[in-house]
Structures are given as structure tokens and as C-alpha cells.
Amino acid sequence: MAPYASDDSTTAGEVDEQRSGRRKAARYIVPVTVVGVAAATIGLVPALADSGDPDLPKISAQQLIEKIAKSDVQQLSGTVKISTDLGLPNLGGLESGLLSGAAGQGGDGSSADPTAKLTELASGTHTLRVAVDGPDRQKLSLLENAAEYSVIHNGTDVWGYDSKSNEVYHGTSADSPERGKDQQPPATPKDFAEEALKAVDDTTSVTVDGTAQVAGRDAYKLVVQPKQSGSTVGAITVAVDAKTGMPLKFTLTPASGGAAVVDVGFTKVDFARPAASTFDFTPPKGAKVTEEKDAPKGASKGFGEEFGKGGAKDHAPEAGQDAGKGPDGMKTIGEGWNAIATFDTGGEGVPSGKAGGEFGGFLDSLGDKVHGEFGSGTVFSTRLVNALVTDDGKVYAGLVTKDALVKAADAK
Amino acid sequence: MSRADPSAPQGRGELREEPQTARTRRTTFRASLLGNELLTTFRRWRTLALLAVLAAVPVLVGIAVKVETGDGSSAGPGGGGGGPAFLSQITNNGLFLVFTALAATVPFFLPMAVGVVAGDALAGEANSGTLRYLLVAPAGRGRLLLTKYATVVVFCVTATLVVAVSALTVGALLFPLGDLTTISGTRIGFAEGLGRALLIALAVAASLIGVAALGLFVSTLTGSGIAAMATTVGLLITVQILDQIPQLHALQPYLFSHYWLSFADLMREPVYWDDLTKNVELQALYAAVFGSAAWARFTTKDITA
Structure with a gap:
């Protein structure tokens, strides 16, 4: 009556002990x-699931662009993964406070305000759900913890x-039907692809670079590259659904190499209503x-409180984010991808003076001091946008390298 | 359990010593091994105290929210959405107390309770000298281990349901019930809400089976019940801390606590299954690894106590 064979607590011989030890x-x-x-499953399954690039009939870049333009997807639902790595230093709450402050000017204090949420997409990885049914009904959800x-x-x-x-937060789009669209942050690969194709001109090369599988669908890869040197943009890849012409994935890689700056793609997509x-x-x-109309204007105070970090109003020209929005007197130097926006703040250039306190010193530590024929200034750089703030208060910003900014400043 | 009265004064080990002759009696024995085990576990004062503490959490949260919002203000610090998930919704719908209570207990209270029960499962028996009596019965070590694990899993489900039911009761008493808004902004009826609450409780219970297996493995390593419980709870805290360190993000998807809060995805419309599936897969993996490790250890161990 001893079914537990390995219970060797009794006297066991030397040989037995060795065998039981084994x-x-x-x-x-x-x-x-x-x-x-x-471990093998985790390592191998993604590789096995990747069934290689699909075999699709050849298509020219021109035809593919037309296909995108003709694409008329009225109904879809899906999950979008968006990763952005602008190379902004990770400032945690401070960063979001700043960015929200920047975007929230003219917004309102409600955390449900779309413009406030848009800026959250500017860093990190997010999962979104989109559902579209015609021009009148759209839904975009940002999944959080x-x-x-x-x-x-x-x-x-x-x-x-x-x-x-x-x-x-409630607004109406009665006055202009496009209004609702404007309030939504650009989140789908389609939004990004449209922006990229707007930039296509003679300074750009557009090619079709094979095929890929995106969200289980066969797609063509369209590669948009700047021809000129000096741009921080390396290449933009758009995966276009072979059947519907709908862009499924958008990837922007910087000229400096490394991980994509912006990577937006469907992980699941369904074209049913x-x-x-x-x-x-x-x-x-x-x-x-x-209510939209009740919203207090310029309530950056609300954001300051909300994020518990003051100084939102004194935000620096955050890496050209709002330099692009353009205060009066903004000029553009250059063309195509190497365009540099410039304007005169009319005051002292380096924002440390204005923002003051610890915050000013902190900003100084983010920028690099540069010197050139124009004098000296501070360059704030990210992986995509670089901005030069000269000591006499001029700002140069663009999707160009530091050297190009200094050259532009020298030329003035 | 008609065979033996578990409250017999001789102690539990003796109960299993009765010789088994007929095949039918053996089948009864197998079933009653689990029954006996469950009864012994759930009759312990320690287990009852753990469940009482778990049941008290929703009561505390409910009363705190009620007192705080008595003047009509919304819950949460400044309505800004601090505190555990769903906290700001409780005043509008008592059902949300279930979700809040589970969100509040899943990071620590629930796994700690499971760790205590799992850690004690074998080491506690060894400690009190009853393990060898258990093994005298013709159950075999493998079956005894399986029974112990089944008991711990039953405890996982019970503990989660205790929290959920207590929360539902408190929520119904203190706050209105009715249709609820999912976190995606769509509305669902109260009945469907209850169904989702049950699904969420099951998802939370499933989240704990990894810790249960880990605790059982630790329990086979030592002859001291306290040491096994402390080790399991210590590992739990360590893993929770590791899950917070951003530099370890490559490792984090493999920590058993990483997807614990994924149960909230059941409140989305449509339900977002990705993380829920990953959670169940991960827990099954932990159960397989530590369950088989516990088997390897327990079936080859010298039982001297």
C-alpha cells in the first residue's frame, strides 16, 4: 500500500539512491x-504568422496615388496603433501640461475637450478605435488604462x-459639416497619408516599394522621399490597401535613422457598417x-491647475509646434521639404528670460548653444523638427537639420 | 463527506487513513478528498478573516464615496479622475462600485489572500505534521497536489465573488442602480451590466491562478507555512514593483501582474479582447510552469514531517 514510489525516506541502498536521484x-x-x-512559441509564432509579402499585380506610383484619391471608403471600424517618438525629452506630467497649455489656448478647461486630448497623441504609443459610417457619423476612441x-x-x-x-464636452457642427472633422485629431493612417501626399511636388520622389500585409490585408507600399538633402525626413512609407485604396499604415522614418518618428497603422480593420x-x-x-459656447476662452489657467504645473502660459516655442501656427509676420525660406519658417518675436530670443525661474534654466539645458555669422542662439532639436532661436529674438524652424537652420540664419 | 465528520477531534489527517477496499469507495474517496480539502480550508479562521477583510473593502470605498459626495459634488479629487478606476461613476450607478472595488483589491488584497492560502497549502500541512498522514491515504502525491491546487483556485473565485457581491450589496444600498454607460460612451441595460460584472469577476479570478500556482510551488519548497506565505507575498510585491520600472518594459509583458487591470476592457463597447486574452494566456503559462515545477518538487521530496 505504497503508491508513492519515490518516498525514499526509509533506508535505501546506495544504488537505489543514485537512481532515484536521477x-x-x-x-x-x-x-x-x-x-x-x-519561449519558442513567443519567438516563432510572429515569424511564422508573417506569411511573406503578398503577390499583387504591378502598379505605378501614379496609379497608386490615383487609387488613394479615388478611394471611397464610407464605412469602417478598426483598431489603430499610433506610436510617436519625436525625441522630445520625457518630461512626464510637465510635458503634457506644456503641450496642453499650448494647444489649449482658446480651448476650454474641460478634460473632455478634443483639442486637449489631441496633444496626448504627440508622444508614446496609443491604441485608438475608429468607426466611420458616412460623412455624418464618426467615432474615435482613445483607449486608456x-x-x-x-x-x-x-x-x-x-x-x-x-x-x-x-x-x-458638447459642440455642434450645424454651421459647417466639416467642423466635426476638424475637431478630431488626425489619427488614422488615412489622415496622415493625405497630409504627406499634399507635400508631393518636384522636390519629392514617389515610388512603389513592393507589398506588405497590414491588419491581415494585402497592401502596396508607397514610399515618399525628399530629393533634397538637409531635411530631417528620411522617408514616408504608406501601405495602401490593394482592394479599397485605403491607406492602412503610415510610417515616417527620420533621415538620422533609428525608430520611426511617427508610426500609425491599423491592427484590425473591418469595412462593414x-x-x-x-x-x-x-x-x-x-x-x-x-457646452462649446459656454467654454471660457483662453483658459490656460484651467490646464495649469489641472496638471498641477504652472507656467503653461509661458510655454516656450515648443519645438516649432506652434511656430507653425504662425504669429504675424511669419515668412518661409526655401521650398519643399527644406522650407524653414521664420518670424521675429520682437523680444529677447531665448525663452529662459521670459519663463523665468527654474523653468528657464531647465529650458536652457534642453537646447544647444550655436554660433554663426548671425550671432548666437539656441537650437532646440527633436528627431523631426528643429528650431533655432537667435539671441536677437528671431525664430527659425523646420523639418531640417541644425546646419540648414544655421545656414538659413546666416543668409539673412 | 458522509464518510467522515471533518470536525472529529482526532484531527484531519486521521480521516484519510481509513483503508479503501472497494473501487466504489475509492471513487468516493477521490471526490471527498477535494470536498474535505475545501471544507478544511474554508473552515479555517484565517481564511474567513481574509474573506472578511476583502468584503470590507467595498464597504469602506462605498461609505467614503457616499460621505464625500453627500453635498452633491462628484467623486474623485476635484472630479479629475484620480483614485481607482471607475471611482467617479459610483454616485450615478451603484454597479460601478463592483468595478471600483475589484480595481482596488486586484493589485494587492486579492493576490495577497491567494498567496496566503496557496503558500500554506502544503507547507502548512508539513508544519503541523499532518502531511505524512495525508500521504498515507492512497491518493498519491500528484493527486494530492492537484487537489490542493483546485482548492486554491476555488478560493480565487470565492474571494473575487465575495468582493463583487459585497460591492454590489453596498452599491445597491447606498447608490441608485439602473442603465449604465460603458467607458466607450454607449449605454447598456442593467441586466447586461450585471452580466458584465460577473464576467469581470471571472476575469479577475482568472488573473489570480498564476499567483496561486506560484504560491503552491513555493509551498512545496519549505516545511514552514509562514515562510511560504511570506515568500509568495514578497514575490508578489517584487513583481508589482518591477512592473512599474519603465526601463524594464521589455520584460513587463511576462510578469504575471502585468495584465491584471485588463478586466476593465470588458467595459468597453465593443469589448477589447487583446489584453484579456493575453492575460489568460499568461496566467495559464504560469500555472503550467509552476504547477509542473511544484509537481516535480513534491513528488520527489522527502516527506519527514
Whole structure:
């Protein structure tokens, strides 16, 4: 009556002990094997699942661009993964405070305001869900930890709902139907691809570079590259769905190499009509609703409070982000990809003076001092946008290298 | 369990010593091994105290939210959405207390309770000298281990349901119930909401089976119940800390606690399954690795106590 054979607590011979020792060790092979199989599965399955590039009929770049233009996808739902690595230093809450402050000028203090949420996409990796049913009904949701932020455009209503704080933002798009679209951040690969194709001119080379599988669909790869040197943009790759002509993936790689600056792509896409209930929204009970027209203007104070970091109003020309928006008197030097925006702030250039305090010193540490024929200044650089602020208050910014900025400043 | 009264004064080990002759009696024995084990576990004062603490968490959260929002203000610091997930929604719908309570207990209270029960499973028996009596019965070590693991898994489900039911009761008493808004902004009926709450409780219970297997493995390593519990809870805290260090992001998807909060994805519309699936896969992997390691250890170990 002893089914437990290995219970050798009784007197066992030398030989028996050796054998049972070996048997003991043999049992540990099982957990080790499980770990091994799991590791192999994790390593191999993505490689096996990648069934190679699909075989599609040849197509010219011109035809592919026309295909995108003709693409008329009215209904779709899907999941989009967006990764941005602008090379901004990771400032945590401070950064979001700054960026929101920059974007929030003229917005309102509600955390459900679409413009405030747009800036969150500017760094890190995010998962979005999109659903589109014709021009009147769209929904975009930003998946967060145990929360979600949704922008729902249904007919004349535009709703923003932040489930974390249970706040609702309501606007109407009655006056112009395009309004609702404008309020949505550019989030789908299509939005990005359209922007990129706008920039196509004689300074650009456009080629078709084989095929790829995106979100389980066969796609052509369109590569857009600047011809001139001096740009920080290396190449833009757009994966275009072979059937519908819908851009499925957008990747912007910097000229300096390394990981993509912007990488937006569908991980799942379905061209069926989304359920109508997707676009229905009634503010939940007890939610704080902010009406667009009630929103206080220029409420950067609200953001300052919200993020607990002051100085949002004194934000520096954050890497050309709002330099592009253009204060009065902005000029453009150069053309195509090497265009440099320039304007005169009329004051002291380096923002450390204005922002003051610890914050000023901190900004100084972010920039590089440069000297040239123009005098001296500070270059704030990211992986894509570089900006030069001269000591006499002129700002040069563009998708160009530092040297190109200094050259542009010298030429003045 | 008709065979033996578990409260017999001789102690539990004796109960399993009765000789088994007929095949039918052996089948009864197998079933009753699990029954006995469950009864012994859930009759312990320690287990009951753990469950009572878990049941108290939703009560505390519910009362705190009620007191805080008594003047009509919204929950959460400045309505800004701090605190555990779903906190700002509780005042509008008591059902959200279930989600908040689970979100509040899943990082520590629940796994700690599971760690205590799992860590004690074998080491506690060895400690009190009852393990060898358990093994005298013709169950075999493998089956005993499986029974112990099944007991711990039952405890995972029970503990989660205790939190959920306590939260639902408190939520129903203190706050209104009704249709609820998913975090995607769509509305679902109360019945579907209840269904999702049950699914969420199951998802949370499934999140704990990895810790349960880990605790059981640790329990086979030592003859001291306290040491096994402390080690399991210590590992739990270590893993939670590792999961917070950004430099380790490549490693984090393989930590058992990484997808614990994915249960909230069940409140999206449509449900976002990616992380939920990953969580279940990861927990199954932990259960397989540490379960088989526990088997390898336990079936080859010298039982002297």
C-alpha cells in the first residue's frame, strides 16, 4: 500500500539512491520544457504568422496615388496603433501640461475637450478605435488604462466623453459639416497619408516599394522621399490597401535613422457598417457637461491647475509646434521639404528670460548653444523638427537639420 | 463527506487513513478528498478573516464615496479622475462600485489572500505534521497536489465573488442602480451590466491562478507555512514593483501582474479582447510552469514531517 514510489525516506541502498536521484532530476525537465516551448512559441509564432509579402499585380506610383484619391471608403471600424517618438525629452506630467497649455489656448478647461486630448497623441504609443459610417457619423476612441476618451460625431452633434473623469464636452457642427472633422485629431493612417501626399511636388520622389500585409490585408507600399538633402525626413512609407485604396499604415522614418518618428497603422480593420448604437451618445447621469459656447476662452489657467504645473502660459516655442501656427509676420525660406519658417518675436530670443525661474534654466539645458555669422542662439532639436532661436529674438524652424537652420540664419 | 465528520477531534489527517477496499469507495474517496480539502480550508479562521477583510473593502470605498459626495459634488479629487478606476461613476450607478472595488483589491488584497492560502497549502500541512498522514491515504502525491491546487483556485473565485457581491450589496444600498454607460460612451441595460460584472469577476479570478500556482510551488519548497506565505507575498510585491520600472518594459509583458487591470476592457463597447486574452494566456503559462515545477518538487521530496 505504497503508491508513492519515490518516498525514499526509509533506508535505501546506495544504488537505489543514485537512481532515484536521477529520476528526481528528470521530473524537473517538465517545467523546463514548458518554459522552453513557451519561449519558442513567443519567438516563432510572429515569424511564422508573417506569411511573406503578398503577390499583387504591378502598379505605378501614379496609379497608386490615383487609387488613394479615388478611394471611397464610407464605412469602417478598426483598431489603430499610433506610436510617436519625436525625441522630445520625457518630461512626464510637465510635458503634457506644456503641450496642453499650448494647444489649449482658446480651448476650454474641460478634460473632455478634443483639442486637449489631441496633444496626448504627440508622444508614446496609443491604441485608438475608429468607426466611420458616412460623412455624418464618426467615432474615435482613445483607449486608456481602465478608461477611454471618445469623440463621437453624429449628425450635428459632436460629443467628447472622458470616462475617467466622467466629463462630457458638447459642440455642434450645424454651421459647417466639416467642423466635426476638424475637431478630431488626425489619427488614422488615412489622415496622415493625405497630409504627406499634399507635400508631393518636384522636390519629392514617389515610388512603389513592393507589398506588405497590414491588419491581415494585402497592401502596396508607397514610399515618399525628399530629393533634397538637409531635411530631417528620411522617408514616408504608406501601405495602401490593394482592394479599397485605403491607406492602412503610415510610417515616417527620420533621415538620422533609428525608430520611426511617427508610426500609425491599423491592427484590425473591418469595412462593414458599424452598429448604429456605436454613435449614440447621451451624457451619463451626473456627468459634468461643458457646452462649446459656454467654454471660457483662453483658459490656460484651467490646464495649469489641472496638471498641477504652472507656467503653461509661458510655454516656450515648443519645438516649432506652434511656430507653425504662425504669429504675424511669419515668412518661409526655401521650398519643399527644406522650407524653414521664420518670424521675429520682437523680444529677447531665448525663452529662459521670459519663463523665468527654474523653468528657464531647465529650458536652457534642453537646447544647444550655436554660433554663426548671425550671432548666437539656441537650437532646440527633436528627431523631426528643429528650431533655432537667435539671441536677437528671431525664430527659425523646420523639418531640417541644425546646419540648414544655421545656414538659413546666416543668409539673412 | 458522509464518510467522515471533518470536525472529529482526532484531527484531519486521521480521516484519510481509513483503508479503501472497494473501487466504489475509492471513487468516493477521490471526490471527498477535494470536498474535505475545501471544507478544511474554508473552515479555517484565517481564511474567513481574509474573506472578511476583502468584503470590507467595498464597504469602506462605498461609505467614503457616499460621505464625500453627500453635498452633491462628484467623486474623485476635484472630479479629475484620480483614485481607482471607475471611482467617479459610483454616485450615478451603484454597479460601478463592483468595478471600483475589484480595481482596488486586484493589485494587492486579492493576490495577497491567494498567496496566503496557496503558500500554506502544503507547507502548512508539513508544519503541523499532518502531511505524512495525508500521504498515507492512497491518493498519491500528484493527486494530492492537484487537489490542493483546485482548492486554491476555488478560493480565487470565492474571494473575487465575495468582493463583487459585497460591492454590489453596498452599491445597491447606498447608490441608485439602473442603465449604465460603458467607458466607450454607449449605454447598456442593467441586466447586461450585471452580466458584465460577473464576467469581470471571472476575469479577475482568472488573473489570480498564476499567483496561486506560484504560491503552491513555493509551498512545496519549505516545511514552514509562514515562510511560504511570506515568500509568495514578497514575490508578489517584487513583481508589482518591477512592473512599474519603465526601463524594464521589455520584460513587463511576462510578469504575471502585468495584465491584471485588463478586466476593465470588458467595459468597453465593443469589448477589447487583446489584453484579456493575453492575460489568460499568461496566467495559464504560469500555472503550467509552476504547477509542473511544484509537481516535480513534491513528488520527489522527502516527506519527514
